[in-house]
Amino acid sequence: MESLNPKLLEVCSRCGACYHICPACLNLEGYDPRAVIKDILAGTYEKWLNHKSIWQCLECHHCLEICFQHYGFENAMTAMRTLTAKKRMTPVQVKRGWDMFIKTGRLGEPAAPARKKLGLPEAAKSGAEDFKKIVKIYQERKESEARRQKTDGK
Amino acid sequence: MKDFAIFWGCTIQARFPFLEKSTRMVLEGFNLPYRDLDGFTCCPEKSLVNNIDRGLWVLTAARNISLIDKAGVDLVSPCTGCASNLATVNSELHLSNKEKDKVNSILKEVGLEFKGKNKLRHLVPFFHDEVGIPAIKNKLLKPFNGMRIAIHYGCHMIRPSHALKNDDPLDPQKFDNLIRAMGAESVQYMTKLLCCGQGLDRVDQHENALHFARLKLKELKALKVDAMALCCPSCYLQFDNNQNLMEKEGEKFGVPILYFTELLGLAMGYKPEDLGLDSHRIEATEFLAKWERLHGELSRTTDLNRQLEEGFGIAQP
Missing domain, CATH: 1.20.1050.140 (Glutathione S-transferase Yfyf (Class Pi); Chain A, domain 2)
Structure with a gap:
């Protein structure tokens, strides 16, 4: 997750220009991103971790497009989701999707029988093997960096 | 190219x-x-x-x-x-x-x-910008004149605009231009740019996902459009599959959901079954019947126009 920018968030917490265009703000009762942002700024965001609200941002980017800071409160929701995932508290379907992604590099394999019936050519080869290799390198580097930060901290 | x-x-x-x-x-x-x-x-x-x-x-x-x-x-x-x-x-x-x-x-x-x-x-923007409207019009054998189609853009066709640079993120036009080029009316409606809401189905909030599907389908049913056009598998899942789920529970909308490529294929003269239209949960039968009927009427006037044009300048009294 990109780190949050408290200066921009502070403006967000008092603005709300995007509320009239945000599909979740307009159509889901109780959805109030500024309440989340205010708690983030106050450091009291624990209660939002895996709250149903933080999963209601549809990532439609309407807020980003209309925001005079070109920021949008999607960033705050993403931050809350990332922290929720770190604590392994995500909704069941998110966990299922993630497991499949990490295992296969895809969110579903080409449906071979249906393809044949439709007369489609064989699907191109997946890059799962290379994907797994780079994921492994990525995770190793991330872990060693975390260890280094820990020792530096001491 | x-x-x-x-x-x-x-x-x-x-x-x-x-x-x-x-x-x-x-x-x-x-x-x-x-x-x-x-x-x-x-x-x-x-x-x-x-x-x-x-x-x-x-x-x-x-x-x-x-x-x-x-x-x-x-x-x-x-x-x-x-x-x-x-x-x-x-x-x-x-x-x-x-x-x-x-x-x-x-x-x-x-x-x-x-x-x-x-x-x-x-x-969609690729067809608009790279293939171009004139080339598309030249390929059409059976345009949709008289059909009323409601476009659902799908958020990520146009946003975030700084990365995609596809169209105006708050007032997109390219899909409209393509639908009009195919001869249909692009019906304007209040919830046109509303997100489909399918994302909620992936975070264990199925009822909220249905709520979003309903917002759009209700309006389109009231406007009596012939079909909804889109070009995103996630939006398609939301409006075809979830519409079907709601219809099974007794909520009738009857809005067939057609992919951009299916509409273009039909207008180019390909058969509905070859394009895979029989795989849809919400049947497009009425849409296809109306289109056939209008096309029959249209070809009669086209024939008349051809005769008029042929006669132009060589009329012998």
């Missing part, structure tokens, strides 16, 4: 192979230089992967993009999610050499390098 790879994405190939079929049919109908490329993975889905591990989101997308860099081709996707995710990472890496170097130091291990030198496009 430069050669391009088609990025099908997971959802079309796993759940809706008939959408791949109609896409291939229209690409071939226009004789476009497309190819399938080995080695792609999930784009990956931003709302899943970026929320959990941003670095992995960037790395996976960068790897997919590096494959077209290696092949020296552009990329076109009939999936809005894939187009938007790839374009967003592409733009972020162009803005940060530090992040680009980090990604490339890993990609090097599998013989790849992210350059991001080739175009990444969504199929």
Whole structure:
């Protein structure tokens, strides 16, 4: 997750220009991103971790497009989701999707029988093997960096 | 036109192979230089992967993009999610050499390098800008004159606009232009740019997902449109599958959901069953019947017009 920018968030917490265009703000009762942002700024965001609200941002980017800071409160929701995932508290379907992604590099394999019936050519080869290799390198580097930060901290 | 790879994405190939079929049919109908490329993975889905591990989101997308860099081709996707995710990472890496170097130091291990030198496009703006309205009009055998079609853009065809640069993010026009070029009326409606809401179905909030589907379908039912047009497998899932679920519970909408490539294919004269229209949960029977009827009427007037034109200037009293 990109780190949050408290200066921009502070403006967000008092603005709300995007509320009239945000599909979740307009159509889901109780959805109030500024309440989340205010708690983030106050450091009291624990209660939002895996709250149903933080999963209601549809990532439609309407807020980003209309925001005079070109920021949008999607960033705050993403931050809350990332922290929720770190604590392994995500909704069941998110966990299922993630497991499949990490295992296969895809969110579903080409449906071979249906393809044949439709007369489609064989699907191109997946890059799962290379994907797994780079994921492994990525995770190793991330872990060693975390260890280094820990020792530096001491 | 430069050669391009088609990025099908997971959802079309796993759940809706008939959408791949109609896409291939229209690409071939226009004789476009497309190819399938080995080695792609999930784009990956931003709302899943970026929320959990941003670095992995960037790395996976960068790897997919590096494959077209290696092949020296552009990329076109009939999936809005894939187009938007790839374009967003592409733009972020162009803005940060530090992040680009980090990604490339890993990609090097599998013989790849992210350059991001080739175009990444969504199929709809690609047809609008690269194929062009005149060429499309020339291919139409059976246009949709008299049909009333409501467009659902799908958020990620046009947003985030700084990365996609496809159309106006708050007042898009290109899909409208294409539907009008096919002869249909693009019905304007209040909830036109509303997000489909399918994302809620992926975070255990099915009732809220249905609520979103209902908002749009109710309005379109009241407006008596003939069909909804879209070009995103996720939006398609929301409006075809979830509409069907609600119809089973007794809520009737009767709005057939047609993919951009299916509409174009029909107008080009391909048969509905060859395009895979019989795989839809919400049947397009009424849409097709009305279109046939109007087309019959239209060909009578076309014939009359031809006779009038033939007679012009050579009339002998």
